Amino acid sequence: xxxxxxxxxxxxxxxxxxxxxxxxxxxxxxxxxxxxxxxxxxxxxxxxxxxxxxxxxxxxxxxxxxxxxxxxxxxx
Amino acid sequence: xxxxxxxxxxxxxxxxxxxxxxxxxxxxxxxxxxxxxxxxxxxxxxxxxxxxxxxxxxxxxxxxxxxxxxxxxxxxxxxxxxxxxxxxxxxxxxxxxxxxxxxxxxxxxxxxxxxxxxxxxxxxxxxxxxxxxxxxxxxxxxxxxxxxxxxxxxxxxxxxxxxxxxxxxxxxxxxxxxxxxxxxxxxxxxxxxxxxxxxxxxxxxxxxxxxxxxxxxxxxxxxxxxxxxxxxxxxxxxxxxxxxxxxxxxxxxxxxxxxxxxxxxxxxxxxxxxxxxxxxxxxxxxxxxxxxxxxxxxxxxxxxxxxxxxxxxxxxxxxxxxxxxxxxxxxxxxxxxxxxxxxxxxxxxxxxxxxxxxxxxxxxxxxxxxxxxxxxxxxxxxxxxxxxxxxxxxxxxxxxxxxxxxxxxxxxxxxxxxxxxxxxxxxxxxxxxxxxxxxxxxxxxxxxxxxxxxxxxxxxxxxxxxxxxxxxxxxxxxxxxxxx
Numbered sequence: 001x002x003x004x005x006x007x008x009x010x011x012x013x014x015x016x017x018x019x020x021x022x023x024x025x026x027x028x029x030x031x032x033x034x035x036x037x038x039x040x041x042x043x044x045x046x047x048x049x050x051x052x053x054x055x056x057x058x059x060x061x062x063x064x065x066x067x068x069x070x071x072x073x074x075x076x
Numbered sequence: 077x078x079x080x081x082x083x084x085x086x087x088x089x090x091x092x093x094x095x096x097x098x099x100x101x102x103x104x105x106x107x108x109x110x111x112x113x114x115x116x117x118x119x120x121x122x123x124x125x126x127x128x129x130x131x132x133x134x135x136x137x138x139x140x141x142x143x144x145x146x147x148x149x150x151x152x153x154x155x156x157x158x159x160x161x162x163x164x165x166x167x168x169x170x171x172x173x174x175x176x177x178x179x180x181x182x183x184x185x186x187x188x189x190x191x192x193x194x195x196x197x198x199x200x201x202x203x204x205x206x207x208x209x210x211x212x213x214x215x216x217x218x219x220x221x222x223x224x225x226x227x228x229x230x231x232x233x234x235x236x237x238x239x240x241x242x243x244x245x246x247x248x249x250x251x252x253x254x255x256x257x258x259x260x261x262x263x264x265x266x267x268x269x270x271x272x273x274x275x276x277x278x279x280x281x282x283x284x285x286x287x288x289x290x291x292x293x294x295x296x297x298x299x300x301x302x303x304x305x306x307x308x309x310x311x312x313x314x315x316x317x318x319x320x321x322x323x324x325x326x327x328x329x330x331x332x333x334x335x336x337x338x339x340x341x342x343x344x345x346x347x348x349x350x351x352x353x354x355x356x357x358x359x360x361x362x363x364x365x366x367x368x369x370x371x372x373x374x375x376x377x378x379x380x381x382x383x384x385x386x387x388x389x390x391x392x393x394x395x396x397x398x399x400x401x402x403x404x405x406x407x408x409x410x411x412x413x414x415x416x417x418x419x420x421x422x423x424x425x426x427x428x429x430x431x432x433x434x435x436x437x438x439x440x441x442x443x444x445x446x447x448x449x450x451x452x453x454x455x456x457x458x459x460x461x462x463x464x465x466x467x468x469x470x471x472x473x474x475x476x477x478x479x480x481x482x483x484x485x486x487x488x489x490x491x492x493x494x495x496x497x498x499x500x501x502x503x504x505x506x507x508x509x510x511x512x513x514x515x516x517x518x519x520x521x522x523x524x525x526x527x528x529x530x531x532x533x534x535x536x537x538x539x540x541x542x543x544x545x546x547x548x549x550x551x552x553x554x555x556x557x558x559x560x
Contacts, residue, residue, distance in 0.1 A: 016515060027302040030522050030530045034301055035498045038330045054336050058305040 001074075002067045005044070009063065012036075012043045025062035044070065077225040077248050080255070081151045084289045085112050093266060093292045099141045100296045100313070102306050106141050108292075111148075118149035125180065129154030130228075134172055134181040138162035139276050139297040144285060146182050151229060158231045158243065159277035167479065167524045175243065175429045176231075225249035231428055232279050234378040234470065243428035244279075244378045251286070253421035254381040257404040258287050261385045262346070262372060266292030270317040271310045273298040273324065279378040280350050280468070284319045300324075304333065311340040318347050322354045323467025323499040329358060338365040346370040351468025352500050353456070356396045359388055375399035375456065380418040380440050383407050384454050398453040399446075408439070409454065416442045416454070464492075467499035469528035476503055476529050483520050485509045488540045490553045491531060504557045505531035508540055535560040 010017040013031040026037040037060075044066070045052055050073045052060075060066050078086075085108070088094060094109035106114070127133065133150060135157045137143035143159065150157035158176060160168070162184055172178060181195045223229075230246040258264075270288050272295050274281040288295050296315050301307045301324055318341075328337040341347065341362065347369060354373060362371060369389070376383035384407070386400025402409060408419035417439035424440070426433035434441040446456040464471040473491040480489055488508040496502040507517070514534050521530040541552035 014514070015518075027300075030518065030527055033527075034324075034327050035496075038327060038332065041332055052332070054332060057332050058308065061303055061305065 001071055002063070005067050005070060006063060008044060008047050009040060009066070012040050020063055022064045023062050025060075025065070048074065050074065077223055077252060079152060079223050079248065080229075080251055080286065080290065081115070081148045084148075085115075087290065088112070088292055091266065091292055096266070096292065097294045098289065099144060100294065101139075101141060102298070102309065104141055111141075111145065114145050115148045115152065118145050119152055122149055122153060122155060127153065127155050127179065130156065131180075132156045132158060132176050132178045132231075134176070134178045134183075135159045135277075136162050136164055136181060136183040136185075138184055139272070139281070139299050140184065141297070142182075142184075143276060147282075154223075154227065154229065156228060156231050158233065159282065160233065161275065161277055161526065163527070165524055165526075168526075171241065223248050225252075226425070228425065232282070232378050233277075234279070242430060244424045245426050245428055247425050250381075250422050250424055253406060254283065255286050255290055257406060257422060258283065258374075258382050258385075259291060261382075261403050262287070262348070264288065264291040264293065268293035268317055269296070269313075269315040270294070270319060271296045271298065271315045272319050273300055273307060273310075274319055274321060274468075275300070279381055280319065280321075283381060284348070301327065308336060308340055311343055316343075316345040318344055320347060320349055321351045321468040322349060322358070323352070325349070325358055325362075326355065326498050329361060338362075341369055342366045344369055346372060349373045350375075352465060353397050353399070354388070356393065359396050360393075363389065373399065374403070375454065376403075376418075377440075377442060377444075379424040379434075380420070380442070381422055383409070383418045383420070383422070386453075395453055398449075398455050400454065401452050409448070410439060411446070411448065414445045414447065414457070416444045416446050416456075418442060464501050464503050464529075466496075466502055466528045469526075471503055471526075471529040473503065476505070476525060476531065479525055480505065480507075480517065480521070480531075482524075483509075483512070483517065485511045485516075490540045490548045490550075492550055492553050492557070494533060494554065494557060496532070502532045503529060504533040504535070506535050506537050506540060506553050506557055508537060512536060533557060533560075 006017055006020045009020050013036055015029060015031050019029060026032050026034060041052055041057055048070055056069050059069060088108040095107050097105050098108045098111045099106050133155055135143055135146050137146065147157050147159065160172065183195060225248050227248055228245045229248050230251060231243045232246065233241045234244055264287055268288050268291060270284055272281055272284050276282045276285055285295055296310050298307060298310055342365065345368060362369060371388040372385060373388055374382045374385045382403050384399045384401060385403045386395065386398055388396060406420045410417045419439040423435065444456055446454055448454055464473055476491045477489050480486060486507060486509040490506045491503055493501040494504040517534050535557045537556055541549040
């Protein structure tokens, strides 16, 4: 799951996957600014066929956070 | 004339506000009495470091309590503390050293390797307390006597059309007058409590700290909107105002965060916006959903701070694109061949690193084009300067081009502004060269160019379209970039 999410983020931001470490989040990369983050949330919803609520969005501050939130959503 | 910082603390003591919170952040808060004590300790600390009036230091502590403490302490002694972004790269460091010859730098990151001058690294608020603890003393009134209104007391950086950051010299007179203008227009009191997510190394953010403190109000400092969680957390407290740019508002009113943003803004009494006119649809959205919110917009460069103000909440739609009227009677305006010239006591007193101040007979030639309507409302129609306005951050296309040319393999380059639905404008680069990749360009950019100035679109091409005289044909460059 983590690799799939990493790939999705890297593809969406057009960056090398190696740049997306567990702790990487918005504003750590020039390509992952606040605007890209908003778009990325919609992309994650599309790829993983789920709906992210505002509380989920606020918690998504790194790859690790995103993985945890998406895994929990999918379990439900 | 009074020193601004003395004015702040004298007002606090006279009005018995010493136990009131002066500055709050996510992790810390400080009362006015503790702020006064730490400022006094820092004054002593700087004096022991043999710093004196007119010495220059760099203050790269970001939107933190310690940034304000160092700034206020410097202000009291007459040391010129230039606030610079907290992210310093090798390029910036060379520029600062060559142009300002600083004798000391305060930073919250590892920057010693970039400078050959003493650097004090303070990663958090407690560290500042530690370094000044042994000289801790109770703040005394009248550290300085009256000041000369024309003495330079602050220097703020802004990007000029030449491609180089300009160091705008501000005097006691210009700062005091600008604060009088703003606090008079907005009617600041000690009830004002402002959330400030914009950088306080710029005139917009720092001005809000001054205006709030001079009336005994409180500020809540945020490091932009990098963390949405931290941004919305600030609204849990009873803060009643906010300073924001239109691009941030636009981002926050996107689909996912729109409802939460409107709920948060509805808790406020006022919002101050600068850098570009707010989109009419967003103005309408805010007016419809935040009934108690007063929306102020102002126009004024660092050189002529807050010259025009408009209260959008009181205006009809036809004035949503206006920047309003002069902030006070002290602000004068005239238009010469559609270019805006501004006069008044709030004007800067020249640039530290340029002899040409663009002040002609007491009026600053802004480089902005506009017109006044029959009711005296000013409308901005464009810019003479080749500057890309990335959501309020001024980026020089020329400077970005010159920096990128240092990359091996780049033979020619044109950096232009392209449309961005959020920030209004963003930099894009058309590049000619060999053995290049987007990744190589981005890696270099991340290390050498400020975040907002990094081209968000890169296109490789066989040539840069130029006229017979060698001038880049911007529209042709734009067509190629947009078609890619």
